[in-house]
Each structure stands twice: as structure tokens, then as C-alpha cells.
Amino acid sequence: MNSSLKIFIGLEIHIHLKTESKMFCPCSAHYGDEPNTNICPICLGYPGTLPLLNERAIEHGYLVARALGCRLSNRISFARKNYFYPDMPKNYQISQHNHPVGIGGTIEVDFNDLGAKRIRIHNVHLEEDAGKMIHANDATLLDYNRAGYPLLEIVTEPDLSRGEEAELFLRDFQRLVRYLKVSDGNMEEGSMKCDANISINLPGRGLGTKVELKNMNSPRFVRLALGYEIERQSKLFNSGGEIVQETRLWNENRDITLPMRRKETPDDYRYFPEPDMPSFVSNAAFLKRIENQLVELPLAKKRRLQSEYDLKVEQAEFIHNDIAMVTLFEDTVKSGASARNVAAWLSSDVRKLLNRDKRTLADTPLNASRFSSLLTLVDQGRISGKIAKNVLKDIFSEDADPESIVEKKGWFQISDPNELGKIVDQVVSQNPDVIEIISGGDSKQKSWLMGEIMRVSNGKAAPELAKKILDERIG
Amino acid sequence: MEQDEWAVTAELAALKLSEGEKKRLVKQAEQMRKLYLSMSSAVVDNLEPTTHASVVKNRVRKDEVKPFKDVDTLLDASNELDDRFFLIPNVL
Incomplete structure (x- = not known):
């Protein structure tokens, strides 16, 4: 690759908005139902029907645009984007063209070792999703349950210059929509999609010929597809070949992009104002409602976790990745636990269990009250750190409170001096040879005896007290 | 409208037109275009664009599900079904 070439990457991100009903009709927006059960004459485009805007979808759209600084x-209005393909029974998609929800924002993204960068947002607009098509032999099956599902499209300016940046941008954007509770943002499950536009040129010559990449269903595939395309276009450019304006599909089995079709231009879509729907005008009360839904955004959250709680970068990175984790962290700290201790538990033991079970925190029975109670049991010396790890596992599997788990399993530490004294005496009397070695000056063997005490007590001996008694017994 | 512009429009609409149809339709399309162009003579200075003649308040609905009660008649209107899927010739 010619390293002097300038690379321009812009993204078009679609997110499914979290709503109960579709964008323009009251059909259910629930996934996984039997084919063609959530349909009606409006989403099937029957003549004479009138689309009616879903208020929550508009609010979600404005909220994202606001968070992106647009x-x-x-006043927003809708337009018909005409195209001929049976995934939309109307032969057009209702979208926004001239009057989108938001224009011209920026968002700061932390690209880790690559540094932070501000990415400009071209626009944010609402539209409807298309139906699902299943191609089988010489026939195509159509399911219009998804047709009319509310989508929000976010178009960035071509400010990214590497596949790695695009991947990190998308991960940051996923966090943003989850923080705002407007979408699941899950690319693997289809609630977020991303197309990428890429062009290369000599520095100072502006944008090159734009190629659109599709069919990338994870941030990782976006990175790989862009990496492949940068190489392909650079070779063509350097050898004097022609880069064709086209749409290419990422083939994840072969790790290459392949041409799909000639790229349509806006003219091909023959946009015109949707005649069946008046404009929506936002008033002060509506905008105040949007403002009230704004939350601290992911990057600001990460930075605050580091500065306010003195967390390590990796801990803050892990915790801020999931808004449920942030809430658990802050609520547990508020109840009096040490921030660094809470962060350490979350980023090690809790993380391991989540990975083991392939769950997110929100799907587990761990809450701040239980977590705080668990850490208090350790702080009070009523259970050991080792036992606490087992209690945590049982919270996950049994959906029970730490106290009751410890009670039920008989895991409270032995902190009664008489009871513990008996165990120490037993260990001392059973190991005269070790006592003799220690008497000879090798105090390291005391650790071995402590291990024996823990073994005999099934890990329940209070370590500090056991050590004190052992010292008293053998001097 | 030129004949080649009409050909692009017909292609986008997946219409297969004979030469005779092309000639006839391009003439009619040109008449329509001229009719619409006549609107450009209207004075619209200081007029805010509208999408509708009278918009007095926002037309929105609450995000509530109200299932359509007669879904099966929509399926019955299809030429061909495969279980609950609409079935059409392969268009991949």
C-alpha cells in the first residue's frame, strides 16, 4: 500500500429503535413471531391507508441526535424513497430526506493507543425497516413482520481513516445507544447494521471514488472488510487501474469483498415528500422531555470512573462497557464498599462468571444489595475471600442472598478462639516433625501448618486468628 | 424528457417497453413535465415550504400495539403462499 495515500471512511449505521409498535402503524414490533402475523394494510402499503407516526420513535431519534451534538x-418531514424490490410491498421506503431529525454533530471517540478523535456526524434520520426475504431455489419467501419496524440511521462524515478506528467507533456507538436505552445495538442479532463508504486519494486531492461496503454483521467484520478494501483500492490506485463506484459485499467465509451492484444515486431513488404524513414540529415541551432523558455518555463516564474513583484504565474500560455494570459499581460503592475493591471484583470474578455463562450482568441475579452484602461479609471476617468466590457463584446459580447461602452451606468462618484452638492443637499434635523443624529456625514451615489448619477446617478457619493461636502454641 | 431518460426510468421500474410505447410515453411524460413546470411561475418568496395545506398540530400516536384483526385475509389476497410466507419467483 502506498502509505502517502489518504483514506476516507464514513459509516452509515442503522439501529432498530426499542419500541413496542412499528414506525407508522400499531402492529407489534416484536421479533421472532410467526411469519406475517404482525402486518396490516398500512405496513403492506394498501391504497387508501394512512401512516401515523410513533411518538416514542421520534423521541428516540431526537435523543440520539442530541447526544451526538447535532x-x-x-420541523421534520418524511419522504418516499422509491425502489423496486419486494422486501417493501409499497415499492418505496418512508425515510427522511430534506428535513432529518438532526444535522451536523460531532462525537469524541477514544481510539485507545491511536488517541482520541472527534468524528463529525452528517445527519441522523428516521426511517422504516424492510421485510425479510428468504431465497430458496427458484422461489423467494417474504415475511413482512419486520417491514415498518422503526430504524434510525446515523451518517458520519468520512473522518475515519482505518478499519481499527471504525471498529472502535462502532463499539463506542453501541455503548451510547445502550446508555440511552433506545436500542440493543447488537450487530450479531441484527438490531444494529453498518455500511461503510471508503475512498482513497492523494493528499490534498479530496475524496476519491466512493465504494460502499455491506453485509458486515459485527464491528470486527467492519474492520476486516475495510482493511481488505484499503489494500485492494491502494493496489488499483498505484497501478493506474480504475476504482469503480459500486456496492461490494463482505464475504466472511473468504475474507474478501465482492461486487454487488452499481451504486444507486439519490436521483435514482426519486425522493419526494411523503404526501400522507404532515411534518412533525418539535415544541419546547417536547425538547425538554428529550433533554431530561440525556445521560452521562460512555466516554465521559469512563473518564469519571478513572478520576473520581481512581480506577485503573482497564477496570474503567471494562465497567463502562455495560451500563448495568456501571450502575452496580456506583450503587455498591454508595453503600460503603471500597471503590477499588468493587472494581477488582467486577473486573475479575464477576467477569469470569459472565464469560463462563455467556450472560450479561442484567441477566443475572447479582444486584448492589447482594454484592455489598457479600463484600461486607468478607470485610467483617465472617467468610474468607476464597469462600466469597464460591458465594458469588451461588448467587449466580441459585438467585439467593449471600447471608442465606453462607448459612445454608455452613461457610461462616470459625472465629471462636476455643473451636479454632482445638483445630490448631490437632494440626500441631499430628505434625511433630514439622514443629521440630520450625523450632530449629525454619519459620517458613509455619505457612505449611497454616495450610493444614485451613484444610482441616474446610477453609473456614479465620486466618488472622488461626495464625495468632498457632504462634501462641509453637512460639 | 429525452428518450434515453425515459429508458432509465423504465429500467428502474422494471418495465419492458416496445419502441412504440417508448415514443408514445415519452411524449406524454413531457406533457406532464411541462404542466408541473408551470408551477414554477408561482411567486413563493417568503413562503415557508409546507408538506400539507393545513397543519394545525402534530399527528402522532402513542407507542401501543393494536394488532390488525384480519391478518389472514391479507394472506389470502396473495397469489401464492408457502405456509404463512408470501411466495414469489426468485428475485435474488
Whole structure:
């Protein structure tokens, strides 16, 4: 690759908005139902029907645009984007063209070792999803349950210059929509999709010929597809070949992009205002409602976790990745636990269990009250750190409170001096040879005896007290 | 409208037109275009664009599900079904 070439990457991100009903009709927006059960004459485009805007979808759209620092439109309107393909029974998609929800924002993204960078947002607009097509032999099966599902499209300016940046941008954006509770943002499950536009040129010559990449269903595939495309276009450019304006599909089995079709231009879509729907005008009360839903955004959250709680970078990175984790962290700290201790538990033991069970924190029975109670048991010396790990596992598997788990399993530490004294005496009397070695000056063997005490007590001996008694017994 | 512009429009609409149809339709399309162009003579200075003649308040609905009660009649209107899927010739 010619390292002097300038690379321009812009993203078009679609997210499914979390709503109960579709964008323009009251059909259910629930996934996984039997084919063609959530349909009606409106989403099938029957003549004479009228689409009606879903208020929550509009709110979600404005909220994302606000969080991305866009200029919010006082008035939004919809347009028909005409195309001929049976995934939309109407032969057009209702989208936004001239009056989108938001225009011209920026968002700061932390690219880790590559540094932080501000990425400009071209626009944020609402539209509807298309139906699902299943191609089988000489026939195509159509399911319009998804047709009309509310989508929000976020178009960035071509400010990214590497596949790695695009991947990190997408991960950051996923966090953003989850923080705002407007979408699951899950690319693997289809609730977020991303197309990428890429062009290369000599520095100072502006954008090159734009190629659109599709069919990338994870941030990782976006990185790989862009990496492949940068190589392909650079070779063509350097050898004097022609880069064709086209749409290419990422083939994840072969790790290459392949041409799909000639790229349509806006003219091909023959946009015109949706005649069946008046504009939506945002008033002060509506905008205040949007403002009230704003939350601290992921990057600001990560930085605050580091500065306010003195967390390590990796801990803050892990915790801020999931808003449920942030809430658990802050609520547990508020109840009096040490921030660094809570962060250490979350980023090690809790993380291991989540990975083991392939679950997210929100799907587990661990809450701040239980977590705080568990850490208090350790702080009070009523259970050991080792036992606490087992208690945590049982919270996950049994959905029970730490106290009751410890009670039920008989895991409370032995902190009664008489009871513990008996165990120490037993260990001392059973190991005269070790006592003799220690008497000879090898105090390291005391650790071995402590291990024996823990073994005999099934790990329940309070370590500090056991050590004190052992010292008293053998001097 | 030129004949080649009409050909692009017909292609996008997946219409197969004979030469005779092309000639006839391009003439009619040109008449329509001129009719629409006549609107450009209207004075619209200081007029805010509208999408509708009278918009007095936002037309929105609450995010509530109200299932359509007669879904099966929509399926019955299809030429061909495969279980609950609409079935069409392969268009991949």
C-alpha cells in the first residue's frame, strides 16, 4: 500500500429503535413471531391507508441526535424513497430526506493507543425497516413482520481513516445507544447494521471514488472488510487501474469483498415528500422531555470512573462497557464498599462468571444489595475471600442472598478462639516433625501448618486468628 | 424528457417497453413535465415550504400495539403462499 495515500471512511449505521409498535402503524414490533402475523394494510402499503407516526420513535431519534451534538430540527418531514424490490410491498421506503431529525454533530471517540478523535456526524434520520426475504431455489419467501419496524440511521462524515478506528467507533456507538436505552445495538442479532463508504486519494486531492461496503454483521467484520478494501483500492490506485463506484459485499467465509451492484444515486431513488404524513414540529415541551432523558455518555463516564474513583484504565474500560455494570459499581460503592475493591471484583470474578455463562450482568441475579452484602461479609471476617468466590457463584446459580447461602452451606468462618484452638492443637499434635523443624529456625514451615489448619477446617478457619493461636502454641 | 431518460426510468421500474410505447410515453411524460413546470411561475418568496395545506398540530400516536384483526385475509389476497410466507419467483 502506498502509505502517502489518504483514506476516507464514513459509516452509515442503522439501529432498530426499542419500541413496542412499528414506525407508522400499531402492529407489534416484536421479533421472532410467526411469519406475517404482525402486518396490516398500512405496513403492506394498501391504497387508501394512512401512516401515523410513533411518538416514542421520534423521541428516540431526537435523543440520539442530541447526544451526538447535532443541530436538532425544529420541523421534520418524511419522504418516499422509491425502489423496486419486494422486501417493501409499497415499492418505496418512508425515510427522511430534506428535513432529518438532526444535522451536523460531532462525537469524541477514544481510539485507545491511536488517541482520541472527534468524528463529525452528517445527519441522523428516521426511517422504516424492510421485510425479510428468504431465497430458496427458484422461489423467494417474504415475511413482512419486520417491514415498518422503526430504524434510525446515523451518517458520519468520512473522518475515519482505518478499519481499527471504525471498529472502535462502532463499539463506542453501541455503548451510547445502550446508555440511552433506545436500542440493543447488537450487530450479531441484527438490531444494529453498518455500511461503510471508503475512498482513497492523494493528499490534498479530496475524496476519491466512493465504494460502499455491506453485509458486515459485527464491528470486527467492519474492520476486516475495510482493511481488505484499503489494500485492494491502494493496489488499483498505484497501478493506474480504475476504482469503480459500486456496492461490494463482505464475504466472511473468504475474507474478501465482492461486487454487488452499481451504486444507486439519490436521483435514482426519486425522493419526494411523503404526501400522507404532515411534518412533525418539535415544541419546547417536547425538547425538554428529550433533554431530561440525556445521560452521562460512555466516554465521559469512563473518564469519571478513572478520576473520581481512581480506577485503573482497564477496570474503567471494562465497567463502562455495560451500563448495568456501571450502575452496580456506583450503587455498591454508595453503600460503603471500597471503590477499588468493587472494581477488582467486577473486573475479575464477576467477569469470569459472565464469560463462563455467556450472560450479561442484567441477566443475572447479582444486584448492589447482594454484592455489598457479600463484600461486607468478607470485610467483617465472617467468610474468607476464597469462600466469597464460591458465594458469588451461588448467587449466580441459585438467585439467593449471600447471608442465606453462607448459612445454608455452613461457610461462616470459625472465629471462636476455643473451636479454632482445638483445630490448631490437632494440626500441631499430628505434625511433630514439622514443629521440630520450625523450632530449629525454619519459620517458613509455619505457612505449611497454616495450610493444614485451613484444610482441616474446610477453609473456614479465620486466618488472622488461626495464625495468632498457632504462634501462641509453637512460639 | 429525452428518450434515453425515459429508458432509465423504465429500467428502474422494471418495465419492458416496445419502441412504440417508448415514443408514445415519452411524449406524454413531457406533457406532464411541462404542466408541473408551470408551477414554477408561482411567486413563493417568503413562503415557508409546507408538506400539507393545513397543519394545525402534530399527528402522532402513542407507542401501543393494536394488532390488525384480519391478518389472514391479507394472506389470502396473495397469489401464492408457502405456509404463512408470501411466495414469489426468485428475485435474488
